[in-house]
Amino acid sequence: MKYSFLKDYKDPLIQNCNTYIDVIKNRVKANPNHVVFRFLNDGINENESFSYQQLEIRSKALGTAMQEFAQKGERVLLLFPPGLSYVASLFACFYSGMIAVPAYPPRRNRSLDRIHTIVEDSGATVSIISRQVFNDIERNFAEDEVLNKIHWIVYEDVADEKESDWKPQEILPGDIALLQYTSGSTGQPKGVMITQLNLLYNSEYIRQTFDFDKNSVGVNWLPIFHDMGLIGGVLQAAYLGVLNVGMPPMAFLKNPLNWLKAIEKYKGTTGGGPNFSFDYCIQKTTEEERAALDLSSIKTFYCGAEPVRKPTMESFPEAFEKSGVNPHQMYPVYGMAETTLIVSGGYQHEAPKYLKINATALQENKVLLADEKNVKTIELVGCGHAWMETEIEIVDPNTFDRVEKNRVGEIWVSGPTVAKGYWKNEEESERTFGAKIKDENEGSFLRTGDLGFLHENELYITGRLKDLIIIRGVNFYPSDIELTVQNSESSLKQNSGAAIPITINGEEKLVVVQELERIAMRNVDHNKIINSIRAAISEEHELDVYGIVLIRTGSIPMTSSGKIQRRLTKYGYLNNELNVVAAWKQEEASETVQTRKTEEPTIENIKSWLTNWIVRNQHFRAEEIDANKNIMSYGIDSLAAVTLESEISQQFGFQWHVSSFMLNPTINKLAEEGMQIYREEQGK
Structure with a gap:
């Protein structure tokens, strides 16, 4: 089979490949000693690397260990801290035709509920796990029937010599390569089924949009168990036959100079992250540190996973101008796990596109260019356009009609980039992946749940139709947060609260609105309740709350069928129309204690x-x-x-x-x- 989308890629190792793993096998044969992955565990010093041959040997050895307990098509849970052990285990699944289920290991002494839920939903029977993570969570197995049934393969216990016993498998384009569980979901997990063809198509899609070549070098800090770091970083480098340099997210968060200096050291040509990460680089570096950097090798700083802001796209190249950064390197993109990764991007070497529109008209889903004075405006960042065989349509989410020009609608996507659906969830898969435009026969579309419009073939994102909170590039489901809140205190009414996102200085923040039980309206310490809510959300979701509002019993907006109306609740919060009993938000906290410099620690x-x-x-x-x-x-x-x-x-x-x-x-x-x-x- 030869795919039309590969016709412009002249690399003979790619031309006749049917699957993503075919590409890797060809690269191993052609260039076994090429180092494709390097990893800096502390963000500075290289402690791991893999050539193609080393990667294949390790992957087949792990595959042999898996084949003792599972067959092609069975699910394998991957639990690792950031590093190349995870990468080798992922490729072991690809080689063996088993379905990888990446998951981030819980912190020590934290709940295994999310892991339990993913294992139960996926039906994983085998796990490859690092020794460190295994020792951290092993004591919980006896109490958990689901985890107790897993065959645990400790990565460090598998010798490379087992590679000789590996049994080859036929891998087909439609075979599921991995289940990408949407981040944040605990109550109702959704495992996105990514196929070998999805990976092959999206890898080529990224090559074309980013204009990658044989000299490209990726330098990434993003988590490699999520789509942007995994597919855009690790799998892309292996596809191209180039180098990917990785580091743990914590190394970036500890000091973003680690990432920037790695770009300089390895002559990185691409790197990026959510919008907040570029602001963070400015906040945590000095003018002197920026002036000492040489980032001139960079062709592309991509930005996605959360709303892209114009001030950030302008301030980052301005702040790092002396480092060799310019506005044309900033590259807003749009995508999601349901489309493997990327949906749209612009042309390389062009600065981001901005569009100033009438903010009042936008509230009515109309797009009016703001050319008048004294009109409230909003400026949006363009996220490029569709490439190759991918199509983007803007559709009325209620009638399924195409929207008229200059109207906002739901963004629908079709093409080989769209995943197969949600694992073991036919109803939701049909609703989300099987949408059809009214009175047309163009096949099925993915409903992204995002709202936007096209202007001069450029995609602009205006908001979200679905209930989803995105903070620092991580998705959180309101229902999960609401459940945590209502379980934190007996004085909070069940099924009567809303977790809502609001925007403060261009950054998304979390606000909780929660009804009290009638007996808790008076003579109760409401500050204690608020602090319990904050603690519960922090411990369960690792989130900081911007605001908490406790409201009267029976006052939260609901539908006639008893569903919480989060949009109306948000409107009430922003317009001070809620029936408030007690409230707290960050700006109101009293700084009653002042910091003071100490000379010597005691x-x-x-x-x-x-x-x-x-x-x-x-x-x-x-x-x-x-x-x-x-x-x-x-x-x-x-x-x-x-x-x-x-x-x-x-x-x-x-x-x-x-x-x-x-x-x-x-x-x-x-x-x-x-x-x-x-x-x-x-x-x-």
Whole structure:
């Protein structure tokens, strides 16, 4: 079979491939010693690498171990910290025709509910797992019937010599390569079925949109168990026969200079992330540090996974101008797991396109160019156009008619990039992947759930039809957050709350609106309830909450059938129309304790500094801080944790690691550990 979408790629190793894994096998034969992956575990020093031959040997050895317990088509759970062990295990599934189920391992001492749900939904019978993760979670197996039935293969226990016993499998284009579970979902997981053909088509799609060539080098910090880091980084490099340099997300969050310096060191030509990551690079670097960088090798800084903002697209190249960055390198894209990865992108070497429109008209789903003065406007960033055989249509989500020109509608997508559907969910697959435009016979479309319009063939995203909250590029389902909230306190009414996103300074934030039980309207400590909600959301979802509103019983907007109307709730919140009993939001938190510089650390100084930091950054009052309580309950997510690590190390002059916050999670225990580290470093 020869696909028409490959006709413009003159590489003979690609031309007659039927599947993604065919490409990899050809590259192994043609260039076995080419190093395709390098990994910097601390963001600075290279500790792992794979040539094509090393990758194949390791993958086949792991495949042999899997074949002892499973056959082609069975699901294999992958549980690894960031690194190339995960990559080898993924390719082991590809070689063996088994279906990879990537999942991020839970933190130590945290719930395995999400892993349990994914295993139960996917029917995974085998897992390849790192020794570290296995030791962390093994004690939970006896209490969990689902996890107890898994055949656990510890990665480090599989010798490369097992490769000789590997049994080849016939891999077909329609075979499912992996299940990409949508991030954030715990209650009703959706495993997107990505086929070998999906991977082949999307890899070629990215090559064309990004204008990659044999000299391309990707430098990535994104998680490789999610689509952008996995397909756009790891699998793309292997497809092209080039190099991908990776590092853990925590290495970027700890210090974005790690990523930027890796681009300089390895002469990276492409890299990127969600919109927040570019703002973060500006916030966490100085003018002197930026001026010392040489980023002139970069052709493309891609930006996607959350709304792309014009101020960011302009401020990043301006801030890094002395590093060799210019506006033409900024590359907004649009995509999702349901389309394997990418849907649209512009032409390389062109600056992003912006469109200023009438904001009032947009609320009525009309697109009017803003050419008058004294009119409220909004400026949108274009996300390019469809390429190859992919088609984008704008459709009325209620009537399924094509929308008229200059009207907003739901974005529908068709073509080989669209995944096969949701695993074991025919009804939802048909609704989402089998949509048809009214009175037309153009085949099926994917309903993205996103709203937008086309202007001069450029796609502009205006919002979301589906209930989804995207914070720092991660998807969260409101129903999951609402369940966490309602289980946090008995005084909260079940099925009577809404988690809603609002935009503050161009960044999406989480607000919770929740009804109280009637008996909790008076003579109850509402501040305690609010703090319980914040702690529960932080611990379960690793999210910081911007605002919490407790409202009267029976006052949340509902449909006649009893469904929460989140859009009306959001409208009520923004317009101060809710029936409020008590409310809190970050700006109102009192900074009653001021930070003070310490000259030498003592246990009391460290405790005081940590208390001040939580008050200042997490918006609690000093009297609400308990030195014996887990500090993660104060809304400290992964980004806040690395910020805390950096600031406390600078304050007291010794090196602290973010893992301390998981192992010794209270202020008292951290202060004791800090003094121990200080004494060791000082030789006292």
